[in-house]
Amino acid sequence: MKLYVSNYAPNPRRVAMFIAEKGIPGIVSIHVDLAANEHKSDSFRAKNPMARTPALELDDGRVLSESRAICGYLEGLYPQPNLMGESFEERAFIEMADRRAELNLLLGIANCVRHTHPALAHLEQPQFADFGVSQGDKMRENARWLDAQLVTQPYIAGERFTVADITAFCALEFGRGLMKFKPGAEGLHHLQAWRDRIAERPSALVK
Numbered sequence: 001m002k003l004y005v006s007n008y009a010p011n012p013r014r015v016a017m018f019i020a021e022k023g024i025p026g027i028v029s030i031h032v033d034l035a036a037n038e039h040k041s042d043s044f045r046a047k048n049p050m051a052r053t054p055a056l057e058l059d060d061g062r063v064l065s066e067s068r069a070i071c072g073y074l075e076g077l078y079p080q081p082n083l084m085g086e087s088f089e090e091r092a093f094i095e096m097a098d099r100r101a102e103l104n105l106l107l108g109i110a111n112c113v114r115h116t117h118p119a120l121a122h123l124e125q126p127q128f129a130d131f132g133v134s135q136g137d138k139m140r141e142n143a144r145w146l147d148a149q150l151v152t153q154p155y156i157a158g159e160r161f162t163v164a165d166i167t168a169f170c171a172l173e174f175g176r177g178l179m180k181f182k183p184g185a186e187g188l189h190h191l192q193a194w195r196d197r198i199a200e201r202p203s204a205l206v207k
Helices: 010-022 067-077 088-116 129-149 163-178 189-199
Strands: 002-005 028-031 055-057 063-065
Touching: 002 010, 010 067, 010 088, 010 163, 055 067, 063 067, 067 163, 088 129, 088 163, 129 189, 163 189
Parallel strands: 002 028
Antiparallel strands: 002 055, 055 063
16 A cells, blocks of 8 residues: 655655554555645645645555545554444544544644644645734634643543544644644643643654
8 A cells, every 4th residue: 555645744644653553564655845835736636636645555546635534544454452432432532532633633733733824824825914813812712621621631532542643642743743732732621731741652753
């Protein structure tokens, strides 16, 4: 299989980190340069008409896009270590936590960065700076809620490491690089401690 990824983008990193946690062998990473608009080329659009990374090209030539769909497919191929839930009940609660991390952290950070950072102007036309700032404020509200959750549980979805931790970690790392958002510096010490623990995992080095 081939995984199409882009440097610094959080969604490709989510999938790469998921693969690393599972120890899945043999997936070839192919870099798509967003700065050079390679994601908008005819050859890449033929693989993913949404012109986004990541995209996983299967051995039969089909292409699967959207980070969670890719992770779900790989979880089916490689069930252990389990990252998305063993029972239907656990899967539901992990998916809830993962969606909250995606929609309330990652999306807010991505919107803030894409609409306020000059280096990303070519990816987001037109930029709306006021919208970007408001998204950063909303994300901080959600981060405060998550900080309170982490007082009573060690991981984003509860008692064990899951795909939700991967999503939240990649979101914070993206925000740390381009928003300069560091939870501890804003009084979110539980979220910072969680981030620092996840950063010690070998999979966190995969980018």
